[in-house]
Amino acid sequence: MFVLVVGGGKVGYYLTKELIESGHEVVLMEKDRARAAQIVDELGSIVVPHDGCEGKYLGEAGSNRADIVAAVTGDDEDNLVICQMAKHHFDVPRTIARVNNPKNEDLFRHLGVDEIISPTRMALGSIEQDIPVHELLHLAALDNELEIIEAQLQADSPAVGRTPADLVIPEACSLFAIVRNGVATPLRSDTVLQEGDKVIAIGRADCERMLHEQLIGTEDEVTAG
Amino acid sequence: MKLVIVGCGRVGAALAEAFDNGGHEVVILDTSTRAFDKLSEEFKGQAVRGDGTDEDVLRKAGVEGADVLLALTEGDNRNVMAAQVAMEKLAVGKTIAKINDPVRAAAYAELGIATVCRTTMLTDAVLAYLDLGKTGMPSIIAPVPHVHEAGQGPVASPVAAGTTPVQAQRS
Numbered sequence: 263m264f265v266l267v268v269g270g271g272k273v274g275y276y277l278t279k280e281l282i283e284s285g286h287e288v289v290l291m292e293k294d295r296a297r298a299a300q301i302v303d304e305l306g307s308i309v310v311p312h313d314g315c316e317g318k319y320l321g322e323a324g325s326n327r328a329d330i331v332a333a334v335t336g337d338d339e340d341n342l343v344i345c346q347m348a349k350h351h352f353d354v355p356r357t358i359a360r361v362n363n364p365k366n367e368d369l370f371r372h373l374g375v376d377e378i379i380s381p382t383r384m385a386l387g388s389i390e391q392d393i394p395v396h397e398l399l400h401l402a403a404l405d406n407e408l409e410i411i412e413a414q415l416q417a418d419s420p421a422v423g424r425t426p427a428d429l430v431i432p433e434a435c436s437l438f439a440i441v442r443n444g445v446a447t448p449l450r451s452d453t454v455l456q457e458g459d460k461v462i463a464i465g466r467a468d469c470e471r472m473l474h475e476q477l478i479g480t481e482d483e484v485t486a487g
Numbered sequence: 488m489k490l491v492i493v494g495c496g497r498v499g500a501a502l503a504e505a506f507d508n509g510g511h512e513v514v515i516l517d518t519s520t521r522a523f524d525k526l527s528e529e530f531k532g533q534a535v536r537g538d539g540t541d542e543d544v545l546r547k548a549g550v551e552g553a554d555v556l557l558a559l560t561e562g563d564n565r566n567v568m569a570a571q572v573a574m575e576k577l578a579v580g581k582t583i584a585k586i587n588d589p590v591r592a593a594a595y596a597e598l599g600i601a602t603v604c605r606t607t608m609l610t611d612a613v614l615a616y617l618d619l620g621k622t623g624m625p626s627i628i629a630p631v632p633h634v635h636e637a638g639q640g641p642v643a644s645p646v647a648a649g650t651t652p653v654q655a656q657r658s
Contacts, residue, residue: 317589317591
C-alpha cells in the first residue's frame with residue numbers, strides 16, 4: 263500500500279516509521295526543512311520537504327496514486343484541507359485526519375474525511391472512564407418539591423446484590439424503575455440490583471442524603487442538590 | 488444584508504467599511520483586537536475578537552443565518568475552514584474564501600465555495616499592464632452547484648470590472 267503522510271511531527275514521524283517497518287511504501291511531507299532533513303537522516307530519503315497544503319506539492323508527492331493520505335499536522339484546518347484536496351482533487355480513496363478540537367469531528371466527517379483520529383477525544387474518553395459517577399443525577403424537577411433522580415450503581419455501591427426490599431428507602435421517596443443494558447423496566451421489590459444499573463427514583467429533595475447512602479455509598483459527601 | 492468578515496486585514500477592514508457605509512449589517516472577526524485599529528471611528532458594525540474557524544465563536548458572534556461570509560485571513564486553510572463551517576453548520580447563504588494557492592482555489596470552487604485568488608489577480612494585473620497577455624484564470628471562481636449530482640467540472644466565471652465582488656456572475 264502507498265501511504266502519503268503529511269506532517270512530520272511526533273505523530274507523523276512514528277506513523278511513517280511503523281508503516282515502513284510493516285512493509286508499506288510511504289512518503290512523508292514536512293514543510294520545515296530542518297525537521298525534514300532530520301527525518302531523512304533517520305528514516306531515509308522518503309521525505310518531501312514541502313507544505314502538503316500546497317496543491318502543487320501534494321501532486322508532486324504522488325498523491326494521485328496514493329491509497330491513503332494521512333493528514334496528521336497539529337492544525338485542524340490544514341488537516342481538513344489536505345484530506346479534501348486529496349479526496350476531491352487527487353481521487354485518493356481513503357483519507358485520515360487528526361483532529362485536535364473535538365468539536366471539529368462532525369464537521370470533518372460531514373465534509374468527507376473518511377477517518378478521524380482525535381487524541382483529545384481519546385484522552386477524554388479514558389479520563390471519563392476512570393472517574394466513576396459518584397453522584398445522584400437530577401433528571402427533572404416536579405411540583406411540590408418532588409424530583410426525579412437517577413443513581414448509577416458502581417461496584418462499591420452498597421445496593422449491589424440486594425433487592426429494594428433490603429434497602430432503607432425514605433418514606434417520601436420511591437424507587438420505580440431501573441435501566442439495565444439500555445432497557446428500562448419497572449423495579450420490583452425482588453429485583454436484585456447489579457453493578458451498572460441505573461436506578462430511577464422519585465422523591466422530595468430532603469430524601470437525597472439517604473438515597474445517596476443507600477445507592478451510591480457513604481464515602482463521599484453528598485454534594486448533589 | 489448581513490455580512491460577516493473573518494480577518495481584519497487591509498482588505499477585510501476596507502470591505503467592512505464599504506459594507507457599513509452601504510447601510511449593511513456587518514460583523515468582523517479577528518484573533519487580535521489590534522487588527523481593529525484599521526477600522527475608522529465611524530464604523531458602526533460589530534468587531535469581535537475570536538477564531539473564525541471555531542463554530543462556537545461564530546455562533547456567539549451571531550453569524551448564523553447571515554447572508555454572506557467572507558474569509559480573508561492570511562491562512563488559505565483557515566479561510567477554507569471558516570467558509571465551510573459557515574455553510575455547513577451555520578446556514579450562511581454565500582461564502583467567499585481568499586485562497587492564494589491557485590490549485591486549491593480551483594478545487595474549492597468545486598466544493599461550493601466561491602474563491603478569490605490574489606496570486607492570479609496580481610499576476611493578471613501585472614501582465615495586463617505590461618501588455619503580456621493573461622493567466623486565463625478568473626479572479627473570483629464561483630462555486631459549481633451540486634457538482635457531484637451534475638457530474639460536471641468547474642465553471643470559471645470571471646468578474647467584470649465594476650461589479651461588486653460579492654456577486655460573481657456566470658460568464
